[in-house]
Each structure stands twice: as C-alpha cells, then as structure tokens.
Amino acid sequence: MNCYNCGCRLSEHDFCTSCGADVSKYKAIMRISNLYYNEGLEKAQIRDLSGAVTSLRQSLKFNKNNIEARNLLGLVYFEMGEVVAALSEWVISKNLRPQKNIADDYIEMVQSNATRLDTINQTIKKYNQALAYCMQDSKDLARIQLKKVLSLNPKFVRAHQLLALLYIDSEQWDKAKRELDKCCKIDVNNTQTLRYLKEVEKMLMPDENGKTTAKNRNEDAYRYQSDNEIIIQPLNVHEPKGNAISTIFNVIIGLVLGIAVMYFLIVPSAVAEERTKSQIKEREMGESIDEKNGIIANLQTENKNLEADNRKLREDLEAYVGSDGTLKTVDELFAAAVEYITNKDALATAAHLENVESGVNLEETSEAFRLLYETLVEKVGAEAGASYYTSGSDAYESGDYDKAIEDLNKAVRYDPENGDIYYTLGHAYRRAEQKTEAIAAYTKVLELQPDTERARKAQNYIDELSAN
Amino acid sequence: MINFEEELKKFHPSLEVEDAADAIYNQDMTDMADILVKMLKETEAEE
Known part of the structure; x- marks a missing residue:
C-alpha cells in the first residue's frame, strides 16, 4: 500500500514515514475494500455470482485500484454471460496496472479468436432484439430469438431470466422452471431468479386441499415435470355411467x-x-x-x-435363267464358243452371240464374260458380216425386203464401216416404204463414201424421199 | 404475482462490443479513497 500523498510505501504506522501524512483513514478505506473483495471471492467460490458482483462493486467503490477485485468482477461478469461488462473491467484493470496483470490473459482469450468475438457480438445483438420484441408485444418472436441467444451463449443469465419471464407470462410453468433451474446452476443466489422460481413452484404445486392452484384450477389437467418428461394428468374426468x-x-x-x-x-x-x-x-x-x-x-x-x-x-x-436353272445368256455365250471351236461356223456362232447381246447388258457383266464375248465377235465378225450382207442382198433381189432389212442390219453390226451395206439397206427400206430409216441409211453412205457416184445417187434418193 | 410489464422494465439492453469503449470512458471512477484524499487536502488548505 502506498501513501496517497507522496506515493511512498506505507509501514505499519498510521502516518507516512516519508511525508508524515496521516494515513489512518486511508488505510481503513483500503481495508474495507479488501474486506468486500474477500466477501466477493467467497461468494464467487460458491457460485453466488450476483452476490459476488455486489461485493466486488462495493470493493471498487472504496478502492478503484483494487486490481484483484476488478479482475474478479470481470471474471464473474464473463461467467454470467455479460461479456462486454467483463471486457470493460479488464480493460480498466489493464490501464490501471499495465504490467503483470492477469487481465491481459483474459482480454487476449476473448479477442484472439475473431469468430468467438463475432459470436459474442451477435449474441448481444440478438438479446437486444429479443428485448425489443418483448416491448412490442411480439412474444413469440422474442422467445425464438432468446432460444438462439442461449444456443450461442448458454451462460447468459439475463437471457434465461427473460425467457423464463416469457414462459411465466404464457403460463408455461414447467418450461419457465426449466429455464430458472439453468439460471440457478450458473448463479445460485440471484434474487430475481429466486423470485421467479418461487412464483413458478407455487403454480406447479397443488394446494393443501389436494386441488390445483388458481391458474391450474381453470384447466382440466395437472401438469408436472418428471426428469425430462412433462406429465399431463387429466383432472375431473369421470367415466360416463x-x-x-x-x-x-x-x-x-x-x-x-x-x-x-x-x-x-x-x-x-x-x-x-x-x-x-x-x-x-x-x-x-x-x-x-x-x-x-x-x-x-x-x-x-x-x-x-x-x-x-x-x-x-x-x-x-x-x-x-433357263429351264434347267442356269443363266440363258451364259448358255448362249458357251454355245457360241463351242460352235466356233468345234465347227468354225461363223453364222451359227454369230446367232448365239446375238442372243447374248439381246439378253444382257454387257456393261453389267463380268470382265471374263465380256472378254470372251468380244473375242468371239472379233473372230467371227468379218465372216458373219459378209454372210449377212450376201443373204440380205439376195433377199432384196428376190423382193423379201423384211428379210433383207433384218440381215443387212446384222451385217452392219459386224461391218459398220461398209458403205455398200448401207446403200443396199437404204434400198430395202425405200422399197419397204420406211422413209425415215431409208434416209438415215443413205445419209450414212454419204458419210462413208463421199464424192462418189454412189454418194450422188444416195443424195438423189434422199432428195426424192424428202420431197415425197 | 409477477407482473410481466413491470418485470420487463427491469431488463435493459446489453452493451454491444462497439459500445464498450464509450462505457469505459464514461464510467465514474471516483472512489472513497479519492473523496477522502480530497477532503484531507481541503482540510489542510483551510488550516
């Protein structure tokens, strides 16, 4: 303890050995402060937190520099969920004694975790909001908000008390009692809690005559709590007779x-x-x-x-396909080949080849088929063409123009550059009165034998046929 | 019998963290020791 006048350390005497100031009353005040601090400490040890707050505040009223009392007050506030009040006490304590102060650790504990600090702030804001809801008579919203507050900070005594008050107001005595019991576990001797608890217990207990209390009497059931179960026992219910x-x-x-x-x-x-x-x-x-x-x-x-x-x-x-199931054209080609190889008969071979030509599109046949066909045509073409030319000319001479036209057309097929055949064919057509075909045959003569006597005659026939 | 309205008046908004600094500055820190010292000094001055 230091002298209030000069700051020197005081001895057991009632005056300052340094400046001579009378410190008897000053020492008495310090002792009272310490007395209250001890009382507050004892109350805190038995969890009479509200009593401890009262004693410690008294201690600080006598000596604001009682750092232990201030730090303990902060701790008690913190335990009751009053975090801002606790922080305030610790900050003042820290300012009064900057060195070797446990308040440092407490402040560090709260402020080091940003999430925790934010949660604390949210809790306070929600509590204030709940209080505002109560003022606006929005009690359901207030109850919801207070439940959130208590889920974040279960030691917030004032929130428990306010929630209990709301339950009392809605005559939910068992729930109110549960909240107040929680309050009592945190702060055993809180007068406000005890007052509410007394009221709630009075409502929950039956009166001396075995009847329910004034509140419960209006209801048809008696409710009480057994452990975590709420027992609702119907009253005045009689079995119908x-x-x-x-x-x-x-x-x-x-x-x-x-x-x-x-x-x-x-x-x-x-x-x-x-x-x-x-x-x-x-x-x-x-x-x-x-x-x-x-x-x-x-x-x-x-x-x-x-x-x-x-x-x-x-x-x-x-x-x-033939009668025996084989392809006719293949048969004809084979027959042409056999005829040529065996008999060397150009006309008979040509007859078979003509059947092949009329029965199939040569472009669609196989290469071997086409090769054999062309080889045979080459072999017998000249002879067959000459034979058909001879037989066609004979038929013309004998007046059989249809036969002549048929044979001469076959001759043309094997010998297409022979103008004589076309000339005779033109005559046959002319005699058979097929003018268009006749003109075409004569025109072919003009192409194959130009500037000849035969060409001149062919031209005359064309002119004559065209005029008619 | 508890009166809800009356009881509600006993509850006050809690201080938020942002308001803690103002609360500290505005706190009356005068204690009995300050008053005693002031009285003693006034007495000495009168003498």
Missing part, C-alpha cells in the same frame, strides 16, 4: 350411422372412382387398337409392295 340397454342402443345407432355413411358417401364415391378407372382403361384400349390397326395397314401395304417387287424380280430371273 349408464346401463346396458343404453349402451346397446348407442352401439346400434353407431352401426346404423356407419352403414348410412358407407351407403351415401363411401359407396357412390367408390362406384364413381371405378367408373372413371374403367373409362380410362377403355379409352386406353381404344387407342391401343387404333394404333395396332394403323400398324396392320402399314404392314399390308408393305406386303403388297414386297409381293410386287418379288414378282418383278422373279420375272427378271426367269428371263435370265
């Missing part, structure tokens, strides 16, 4: 009413439901049938088309 006849009568009435309800309400609705279901099913089946009919019609059309294709293909195949 009656004789057997009335019971049977009531049962019969019940049965009749039940049957009537079933007949008038349940059966029609069930019938309507079934009807709707059957209609839906019928509609679905109708749609299914339509769909299948459409598929059948498509398939029938497709079948007809396929049958037509099949018929056409069969006809084509019959044209190609």
Whole structure:
C-alpha cells in the first residue's frame, strides 16, 4: 500500500514515514475494500455470482485500484454471460496496472479468436432484439430469438431470466422452471431468479386441499415435470355411467350411422372412382387398337409392295435363267464358243452371240464374260458380216425386203464401216416404204463414201424421199 | 404475482462490443479513497 500523498510505501504506522501524512483513514478505506473483495471471492467460490458482483462493486467503490477485485468482477461478469461488462473491467484493470496483470490473459482469450468475438457480438445483438420484441408485444418472436441467444451463449443469465419471464407470462410453468433451474446452476443466489422460481413452484404445486392452484384450477389437467418428461394428468374426468340397454342402443345407432355413411358417401364415391378407372382403361384400349390397326395397314401395304417387287424380280430371273436353272445368256455365250471351236461356223456362232447381246447388258457383266464375248465377235465378225450382207442382198433381189432389212442390219453390226451395206439397206427400206430409216441409211453412205457416184445417187434418193 | 410489464422494465439492453469503449470512458471512477484524499487536502488548505 502506498501513501496517497507522496506515493511512498506505507509501514505499519498510521502516518507516512516519508511525508508524515496521516494515513489512518486511508488505510481503513483500503481495508474495507479488501474486506468486500474477500466477501466477493467467497461468494464467487460458491457460485453466488450476483452476490459476488455486489461485493466486488462495493470493493471498487472504496478502492478503484483494487486490481484483484476488478479482475474478479470481470471474471464473474464473463461467467454470467455479460461479456462486454467483463471486457470493460479488464480493460480498466489493464490501464490501471499495465504490467503483470492477469487481465491481459483474459482480454487476449476473448479477442484472439475473431469468430468467438463475432459470436459474442451477435449474441448481444440478438438479446437486444429479443428485448425489443418483448416491448412490442411480439412474444413469440422474442422467445425464438432468446432460444438462439442461449444456443450461442448458454451462460447468459439475463437471457434465461427473460425467457423464463416469457414462459411465466404464457403460463408455461414447467418450461419457465426449466429455464430458472439453468439460471440457478450458473448463479445460485440471484434474487430475481429466486423470485421467479418461487412464483413458478407455487403454480406447479397443488394446494393443501389436494386441488390445483388458481391458474391450474381453470384447466382440466395437472401438469408436472418428471426428469425430462412433462406429465399431463387429466383432472375431473369421470367415466360416463349408464346401463346396458343404453349402451346397446348407442352401439346400434353407431352401426346404423356407419352403414348410412358407407351407403351415401363411401359407396357412390367408390362406384364413381371405378367408373372413371374403367373409362380410362377403355379409352386406353381404344387407342391401343387404333394404333395396332394403323400398324396392320402399314404392314399390308408393305406386303403388297414386297409381293410386287418379288414378282418383278422373279420375272427378271426367269428371263435370265433357263429351264434347267442356269443363266440363258451364259448358255448362249458357251454355245457360241463351242460352235466356233468345234465347227468354225461363223453364222451359227454369230446367232448365239446375238442372243447374248439381246439378253444382257454387257456393261453389267463380268470382265471374263465380256472378254470372251468380244473375242468371239472379233473372230467371227468379218465372216458373219459378209454372210449377212450376201443373204440380205439376195433377199432384196428376190423382193423379201423384211428379210433383207433384218440381215443387212446384222451385217452392219459386224461391218459398220461398209458403205455398200448401207446403200443396199437404204434400198430395202425405200422399197419397204420406211422413209425415215431409208434416209438415215443413205445419209450414212454419204458419210462413208463421199464424192462418189454412189454418194450422188444416195443424195438423189434422199432428195426424192424428202420431197415425197 | 409477477407482473410481466413491470418485470420487463427491469431488463435493459446489453452493451454491444462497439459500445464498450464509450462505457469505459464514461464510467465514474471516483472512489472513497479519492473523496477522502480530497477532503484531507481541503482540510489542510483551510488550516
């Protein structure tokens, strides 16, 4: 303890050994402050936190520099959930004694974790909001808000008390008691808590006559708490008395009413439901049938088309295939080859080749087929052309113009550069009165034998035929 | 019987962290020792 006048350390004397000031009263004040601090410490040790707050505040009223008292007050505030008040005390303590002060650790503990500080602030804001809701008579919102506050800071005594007060106001005595019990676990001797608790217990306990209290009397049930269960025991409930006849009568009435309800309400609705279901099913089946009919019609059309294709293909195949199943054109080509190799008969070979040519498109045949055909044509072409020219000329001379035209056309096929054949063919056409073909044949003569006597004659015939 | 309205008046908004500095500055720090010292000094001055 230091002298208030000069700051020197005081001895056991009632005066300052340095400046001589009378410090007896000053020492008495310091002792009172310490006395209150000790009292506050004892109360804090038995968790009489509100009592400790009172004693420690008294201690600080006598000596604001009592650092231990101030630090303990901050700690008690912190335990009661009053974090800002605790911080304030610790900050003042730190300012009064900057060195070797445990308040440093306390402040560090709170401020080091930003999330924790934010949570503390949120808790305070929510509590203030809940209080505002109470003022505005929005008690449900206040209750919700206070529950949030207590989930964040379960040691906040004032929040517990306010929530208990709200429960008391709504006559939820068991819930109020639960909150107040929590308050008591934090602060055992809080007068406000104890006052509320007394009121709540009075409401929960039955009175001396075994009846419920004024509040519960209006209700038909007696509620109390057993561990975590809320027991609701109905009161003034008596079993109805009656004789057997009335019971049977009531049962019969019940049965009749039940049957009537079933007949008038349940059966029609069930019938309507079934009807709707059957209609839906019928509609679905109708749609299914339509769909299948459409598929059948498509398939029938497709079948007809396929049958037509099949018929056409069969006809084509019959044209190609002989009676023994082999291809006619191949037979003809083989026959031409055999005829040429065996008999060297140019006309017979040419006849087979003509059948091949008329029966198949040579561009679509295989290379071997085409090669054999062309080789045979080359071999017998000149001789066959000459033979057809001779037979065609003979037929013309004898007046058989159709035969002449046929043979001369064959001769032209094997010897297409021979103008004499075209000249005779022109005559045959002219005699057969086929003017267009005759002009075409004479025109060919003009191309193959220009500036000749035959060409001049051919021109005369063309002019004559054109004039007619 | 507890009167809700009356009891509610006993509850006050809690100080928020932002307001802590103002609360500290505005706190009356005068204690009994200050008063005693002041009285003693006044007495000495009168003598």
